[in-house]
Structures are given as C-alpha cells and as structure tokens.
Amino acid sequence: MIKKIKVEDVRLGMYIHEIRGNWLEHPFWRKSFMLDNPKDLEKLIDCGLDEIWIDTRKGLDVAADQTVTEPQSNVKPAIDDEPQKIKKNSVSSVSIEEELESAKKIHSKAKTLVTGMFHEARMGNAFEIEEATVLVDEVNQSLQRNPNALLSLVRLKNADEYTYLHSVAVCMLMVALAKQLKLDDEQIKQAGVAGLLHDVGKMAIPNEVLNKAGKLTDEEFDVVRQHPQRGFEILKSCYQVSESALDVCLHHHERVDGKGYPDKLSGDALSLFARMGAVCDVYDAISSDRCYKKAWGPAESIHKMASWKNGHFDETVFHAFVRTIGIYPNGTLLKLKSGRLGVVIEQSKKNLTTPIVKIFFSTRANAHIPIEILDLSKGTDSIVNVEDPLKWQLDINHVQGI
Ligand SMILES: [Fe+2]
Ligand SMILES: [Fe+2]
Structure with missing residues (x-):
C-alpha cells in the first residue's frame, strides 16, 4: 500500500516510494528505494521536506515496532523477523523434490554460461551479458517456487572448477539475498548478474597462481589481489554491464572497517550491492573445498562469519543473509x-x-x-x-x- 507519511515518522526499514519535489531540494537521486542506511535517514530528515510516500508492501509501516529507530547495532533490517514471512512473500508453490529437477538444470546452465563468458575474458574478448540476465530471471523464479532447491545446490563444487562454480553460487546467493532485502525486480536482476561476474578478473591471473595448491608467496598474493581491478576493466569493455555489476566486481573484497581492498573503502562509502557481494562471496569461499584448504561446513561457516562480522561485514546485510540461508543451512x-x-x-x-x-x-x-x-x-x-x-x-x- 502506498502511504503518505510525515518525514519525522520515517525510519529504517521503510521502502521509500516517492519523494516529491525538485531533485535539487533533496540529495536522493533514486526515486524509490529501501531506506536501510542510517546516513540516508539523517539526510532525509534534514532535507526540509514535510511528507514522503512509502510502500508498506515492500517495507515497514508507521505503526510497526518502534525499536528500528535505535542505533545501528540494533537496527532491524528491511526484512522480516521470521523465516515464515519469506515463505509468505515468496509463495513456495512446489515441494523441494519437484523443484530440484529444474534447479539442477538452471545450475548446470549457469555453469556453462559463466565458463563461456570467462573463457572469452581470458582470451581478451568482450562478451555479451544478455544471456546472464535471462539466467538470473530463471534463478529468481526457481527461488520463488521453492528457495531450498537452488540453495542446496550452491554447495556443489569441486576444486578444479572452483572459480566457475563459485561464481554460480554467488549469483544465486545474491539473488536470494536481494529477495530477502525486498529489492525490486531490476535490482534483483542486477544483483544476480553482479554475483555471476564478480570474479571475472581472475581470468587475468595466470592459472599457475590462481590454482596453486600450496600457500601463495607475497608476490603471488599481490597478483591475486589485482583481480577486482582487472575484472572492472574487463567488464567496462562489455556491452550493457550495469553500474552495480562494476561496483560489486571492484569492491567485493572491501570491508566495512576499511581493511579490505583495493580501495580500503569503509562504512558509507560502500554501496549496498558491494556489502551484499562481500557477504555472499566470503560465505561461499569458506564453505567450499579449495585446492589448498578443506571447506568448513555450512553451519560452521555462518558461525565463523558471525564471529568476524564486526568490522568485516555490514551487520544488517549479514543478518538478512542468515535469514536467507539459515543458521543450519541446507546440507548441514x-x-x-x-x-x-x-x-x-x-x-x-x-x-x-x-x-x-x-x-x-x-x-x-x-x-x-x-x-x-x-x-x-x-x-x-x-x-x-x-x-x-x-x-x-x-x-x-x-x-x-x-
Ligand atoms: Fe574475488
Ligand atoms: Fe569471489
């Protein structure tokens, strides 16, 4: 329901449907967006408008729990408190057994697609991303029918094909997380494509370094750490790649405490998409077998990330992620x-x-x-x-x- 409310009643977790007035009068370039950043809330209150329009189907209403206006550590994200609401919104229309068959086809199609695109990138060729957007739509629909099927498949990996299957997994996790955060369809699509392409820069890294079984030397590690920048350059040369995909590619190894790379961005300098990318990327990386390290189990991975999250991840995004895959994720x-x-x-x-x-x-x-x-x-x-x-x-x- 679209509802007009007083600006003083606005709080985190609301979905801003419209801010009426001259663009120059307020600092928000987006027409509609999820209000999930405390700085944005401050800006909104400070920009001198009296009223705004919210969409209560996509975010919190004025009458709901007032605790969301407390400091950031207590901020309830723009997501539901209970997993049953995921089901309510997502309308799980089929059983996991029924969905597994099409989920496996989508997973296999995604692997073929990303392998092809990454191969082009390794050859120095630009590639089309149109098929990737179609694939992300299919991922979205499968998650809508029953999220458990695809989310069970993200663990399927072998060390040899890690880079491709990790990209597929991050794509699927990004779509699921974007749905949990109630982003709109266009943003969900961008999140999925961004996940699929986030590590394309690894194609610019020599195979012997990328797949080295032992510990990397400092010099080799420096080479691997160039992959966000290299990926950004590759994607810039491709047709119709969104700003979000470029952003996630360049910034998925940043941390909210500014200790990440390549730009040491911190806090508010990191976009929502980059924060989402960081969480999905780390979860899949630590819960997968690598040529130099055995995987942690899914529940152990979530537990470890929860212990690092202060400073490493955005708390709101991490909580949404846990609600997406569970405390005991599928496969535990x-x-x-x-x-x-x-x-x-x-x-x-x-x-x-x-x-x-x-x-x-x-x-x-x-x-x-x-x-x-x-x-x-x-x-x-x-x-x-x-x-x-x-x-x-x-x-x-x-x-x-x-
Ligand atoms: Fe990466
Ligand atoms: Fe990655």
Whole structure:
C-alpha cells in the first residue's frame, strides 16, 4: 500500500516510494528505494521536506515496532523477523523434490554460461551479458517456487572448477539475498548478474597462481589481489554491464572497517550491492573445498562469519543473509538427541533453529536406518550438535539427492 507519511515518522526499514519535489531540494537521486542506511535517514530528515510516500508492501509501516529507530547495532533490517514471512512473500508453490529437477538444470546452465563468458575474458574478448540476465530471471523464479532447491545446490563444487562454480553460487546467493532485502525486480536482476561476474578478473591471473595448491608467496598474493581491478576493466569493455555489476566486481573484497581492498573503502562509502557481494562471496569461499584448504561446513561457516562480522561485514546485510540461508543451512549434518544423524534439507517455516531434516543414520547402531523426514519445529527430537560428514564417512550430497 502506498502511504503518505510525515518525514519525522520515517525510519529504517521503510521502502521509500516517492519523494516529491525538485531533485535539487533533496540529495536522493533514486526515486524509490529501501531506506536501510542510517546516513540516508539523517539526510532525509534534514532535507526540509514535510511528507514522503512509502510502500508498506515492500517495507515497514508507521505503526510497526518502534525499536528500528535505535542505533545501528540494533537496527532491524528491511526484512522480516521470521523465516515464515519469506515463505509468505515468496509463495513456495512446489515441494523441494519437484523443484530440484529444474534447479539442477538452471545450475548446470549457469555453469556453462559463466565458463563461456570467462573463457572469452581470458582470451581478451568482450562478451555479451544478455544471456546472464535471462539466467538470473530463471534463478529468481526457481527461488520463488521453492528457495531450498537452488540453495542446496550452491554447495556443489569441486576444486578444479572452483572459480566457475563459485561464481554460480554467488549469483544465486545474491539473488536470494536481494529477495530477502525486498529489492525490486531490476535490482534483483542486477544483483544476480553482479554475483555471476564478480570474479571475472581472475581470468587475468595466470592459472599457475590462481590454482596453486600450496600457500601463495607475497608476490603471488599481490597478483591475486589485482583481480577486482582487472575484472572492472574487463567488464567496462562489455556491452550493457550495469553500474552495480562494476561496483560489486571492484569492491567485493572491501570491508566495512576499511581493511579490505583495493580501495580500503569503509562504512558509507560502500554501496549496498558491494556489502551484499562481500557477504555472499566470503560465505561461499569458506564453505567450499579449495585446492589448498578443506571447506568448513555450512553451519560452521555462518558461525565463523558471525564471529568476524564486526568490522568485516555490514551487520544488517549479514543478518538478512542468515535469514536467507539459515543458521543450519541446507546440507548441514546434525546429530539429534535420539542419537540419529540427519541432513538439513529445508529451512523451517517457523524458526531458523528448527529446520527440516532427512534422518538416515543411527550413531548408536553405527548403521544406516530407514529415511525419515522430520520437521524439528514439531519438537519430537532436537539438535545436539553439528557433525562433520567426514568423521562419519557419509556422502551428504547423495542423501540430499543433489
Ligand atoms: Fe574475488
Ligand atoms: Fe569471489
């Protein structure tokens, strides 16, 4: 619902539909946008307007919880508090089993596409991104039908094809995160394309450095750290690449505390897209097997990132990301109070701490047991801890059916 409100009632988490008046009278070049930056809120209050228009379908309403106007550490992002609202908005119309088949096709198509584009980049050729925008639409639709299918596939990787599959994963995570942040369709598309292309600069890095099995020397590390700038130059030569994709490519290794690279940008100098790119990129990098390091599990990766987030990531974006993939993301192996092991296959409609698991192994009998799908929100069993599949020599992907 479009609603006119007094500027003094504006708060973070609202979706600004329109600011009426001369462009010169206020500092906002965007007509409609999610108000998620405290500095923007300050500017809005200071710019002397009396009233603005908000869209309560895309953001908070005036009557909702007033705590969002507290300092940034307590700021509730422009997202829902409970995962069930993701479902409500996204209308999960099909089961994960039904969606997995088309999700696998989209995943495979994305890998072929990014491999082709990156190959052109390595040859020094410009490439078209039109197919990438079509693909991102398909990603968006799959996530809309049932987000669990594609979000289970992002873990599928092998070290050899890491750069391509990581790009596919970051694309999908960016689209899911953009949806969680309630960005509009055009922004969702830009976020996905930006994710797909963010590491294209790695094509300008010699293969022996990019895929080196051992620790990089300082000189080699300096070469790898050139990839955002090199990617930016590659993308500038391509037709119709959005400003957002250029921005994410150049700034996905920046940190909010200014300790990132290449420009050591901090805080407000970093766009929302760059902050989103940083979170999606790090999550996928640390939760993937690399030629020099084994992956951390999905839940462990989220836990580690939560412990670094002060200064490393934007807090609002990180919280939205956790709501997107869960505290126990799909693919996490859990030990339950009953002594059984189950793999997370879906996020719960009710609570991030009670996902839906596929139970398949008994630690007491040390043997496989008949498969049972259990919604932990029902309370018949509960999580004891996260387990390492390697310890039990279990193939989690096989159990998940991916
Ligand atoms: Fe990168
Ligand atoms: Fe990356």
